[in-house]
Amino acid sequence: MIRCTNCGVELEENANFCSLCGAPLLKMATDNLDIINSGKTLQDEKLSMDFQKLTGFQKRKIFWKISGIILISAIIITLLIDFIASQTITWSKYPATISSVLFINFTLNTYLHKKIILLLAISFLFTTVMFFLFDIYAGETGWELKLGVPVILALYITIYSLVFLIRDAKQKGLNIIAYSIIAAGLLCIYTEAIISIFLQSSLSFGWSLIVLVSVAFISALLFYIHYRLKKATDLKRFFHI
Amino acid sequence: MKNDNNHIRPDPGKFWFTLDNAAKIFPAVINEEITAVFRLSVILKQPVKIGSLRKAVLLAENRFPYYMVQLKEGFFWYYLEHLPQHIPIEVDDKPVCRKFQNGALLIRILVRDNSFSIEFSHILTDGGGAFEFLRTILLFYFAECGVKISAKTQFYNPADPDSQEEYEDAYVRYFKEEIPPMVKRSKAFHLPYSLKSKPRFTRLNAIVSLEQIKQIAREKEVSITVYLVAVYLYILQEICESLNGLSKYKKNKRLRIQIPIDLRKILPSKTMRNFSLFVMPEIDLRLGHYTFDEIIKAVYHQIKLETDEKLINKNISRNVGSEKKLYIRGIPLFLKSLVLRMKYYSLGTSQYSGVITNLGKIELPNEMCELVDYFIITPPPPNKMLKINCGVASFGNKMVLSFGNITQSTEFEERFLQFLKDQNIKVKREINK
Structure with missing residues (x-):
């Protein structure tokens, strides 16, 4: 033996x-x-x-390389087409700017994946710069500071809170969808507030409230399904007294 | 409420049942240190044959479906739900009596060298139920190893269906209404030692000659349990009296030992879930110093008195009565847990100074006896008020004392074993591997 x-x-x-x-x-x-x-x-x-094949960093790096090649070649190609067609750079600066900001965001996501605050802060900075550039291209209408930046800020804060909530959630299922649509509803509220201040210089809510209420109902249903029904499909078992 | 257990096994695939009366407290208080996990070990004379053990466990699983469950949270109560998994069989190289993770079975098997152990969550069953399970596995194991077991041997045969009675909450069966509530006991003395850093739980196993201790107990005309409880109280008295001024003044002077009693032996029931109660013999040091013989006398009579069937009915009714009240049943679970956690110390541990649980003398068919060396029962890790507890299991000529301890001191165990040595009883410490 x-x-x-x-x-x-x-x-x-x-x-x-x-x-x-x-x-x-x-x-x-x-x-x-x-x-x-x-x-x-x-x-x-x-x-x-x-195991190494499966690490998140490697996956992100591969994604970053591929997206980098595509985006950079796209920038070059659009600039070339624009230049050949009209002998100067006109419309192509928009896609070029968008592509560069996208590429910067992908880079951030690859290398700062764990430092979520820093990632979102830098990303916010570059997105603001992008809008600022759009403003300059369009001839300085001034909407960028009053409308663009606040909306972007609201978007980033919402995304940040959402990421935080999802990260800390013990279970991931329908509750994540519920969190996300609530975040979208809140974002609608912010956006309408910012727009109404920009256009009428006063705070008034209309369509976004309807969105929020409907979103609240749907997410309540999702939460209920997630936390109650899924865990205890047999209600008699769950509510035995 | 008579049909409390009738929802059991509506569908053999995914049955569920409520926690029994004694188990209800545990989910509320379990944490990494208070795990409510106890262990039964059997030490064989030969190395464990892992292949045969696996087969034996698979056979036993079929016969004891009520142990194949996980703990789930309901809105008003916790409940146990069938979990179609096999009992994990692991190497015994991690801390003893670890907590069970959520969503897992509340039972595990640990193997090393000559020994295999079963760890049970107290939510599932008590020492009596767990021992039947261990005995069944042991029987199947030896049968797998080719040992001829005589046909007369009683055992839980997988060919026989499990009876409904094995599932029952026997406390509810023996509940009688309109029995006066029991009076709350005063607070008891607790050991003064400071706690170890986490993980705290350690244990010390000592092998004692059963013949010799039986002889000594016989001279005092008491059972071994009574004798050990008396030693326990005597050592506690020594420690209490050796305290210096202020801490001695602050400590409560009642020494009380909690002894679990297997109720299956008093009230007939085949239940394989918790069915035990406690008796708590005490001595009151405010009345002066007790000699050992006085302690033996006090313990003997108190145990006799408290194991009276009527008194046991009274205690069952007190325990079950509160869970039957509608206004308590209607409280949401998280509030119940909060209250239970608060009451755990004040109504539970504060009333006794020590715990000693005696599984008794284990009998096996003759063919198996020569293959087994000894058994150990390790009670659940003591909480920070109790600090030390003790489990006793006897087999052949070996009685094993297993002291669980979460303090920095081993003074209590040393004194306890020294006392036995002073009576010319052979004591050998088990070498920890």
Whole structure:
């Protein structure tokens, strides 16, 4: 009978590994020592390769490289077409600016994935710059500071809160959808407030309130399904008194 | 409420049942330190054959479906729901009596060298139920190993269907209405030692000669349990009396020991869930110093008195009565848990100074006896008020005391074992691997 040297249990005659603790049975298989060892290292390598393939950072990096190639070539191509067609840069500065800001955002997401506050702050900065550039291209209408930046700020704050909520949520399911649509509803409120201040210099709500109320009903339903019905499909069981 | 258990097994695939009366407190107080997990170990004379053990466990799983459950939260109460998983069989190299994770079975099997252990959450069952389960696995294990077991041996056969009675909350069966409530006991003495840093729980197992201790107890004309409780109280008295001025003044002077009693032996029930109660013999040091013989006398008579069937009915009714009141049942679970957590110390642990649980002398078919060395029962880790507890299991000529401790001091255990040695009882410490 074979005994595991690590946990001390008795194993079947032909065992190469302990079925309880997984330790290889070296002593009993001295002839096969090399085979076992090489098998083990091979397995380890395979495991680590598989594991590395799956790391989030590597995935993000691959995504970043591919998107970088596409975006940069897109910028060059649009600029070239624009230049060849009209001998100067006209419409193509819009897609070029958007593409560069997109690329900056992808870069941030790749390298600052864990520092969510810094990521969103820098991303916000570049998006503001993008709107500012649009304003300059269009001939300085002045909407950028009063309308663009507040809306962008509201968007970023909402996204930030949402990311935080989702990150801390113990279960991820329908509740995430509920959080997201509530965030969208709130964003509508902010946007209408900002627009009404911009256009009428006074605070008034109309369409966004309707959005919020309907969103609240739907998310309440989703929360209920998620936290109550899904966990205890049998209501008798859940509410037994 | 007579049909309290009738919703059990509507569908053999996904049955559920409510927690029994004794289990209701545990989900509210369980944390990483107070795990409410106890362990039964069997130490064999040969290394465990892991293949045979796996087969034995699979057989036993079929016969004890009510242990294959997970804890779930309802709106008013917790409940246990069938979880179609196999009992995990692991290497015994992690801390003893760890907490069970949410969404997992409340039972695990741990194996190392010559021993295998079963850890049960107290939510599932008490020592009596757990021991039947261990005994069944042991029987199947030896049968797998080729040991001929005589046909006369009583055991839980997987071929027989599990009876409804094994599922029952037997407390509810023996509940009698209109029994006067019990008077609250005063606070008891607690050991003064400071706690260890986390993880706190350690244990010390000592193997004692059963023949010798039986002989000594016989000379005093009491059972081994009574004798051990008397030693426990005597050591507590020594420790209490050796305290210096202020802390001695501050401490309560009543020494009280909680002894779980297996009610299956008094009130007939086949239940495999919790069905035990406590008796709490005490000595009051305000009345002066007790000699050992006086303690033995006091313990003997108090245990006799408290295990009277009528008194046990009174205690069951007190415990079950409160959970039957509609205004308590209607409180949402999170509020109930809050109250239970607050009352856990004030109504529970504050009333006793120590716990000693004796599984008794374990009998096995003769063919199996020579293959088994001894058994150990490790009670759930004591809480920070109780600090130390003790489990006792006897087999053959070996009685094993397992002291659970969360303090920095081993003074209590040392004194306890020294006392036994002074009576010329052979005591050997189990070497921790």
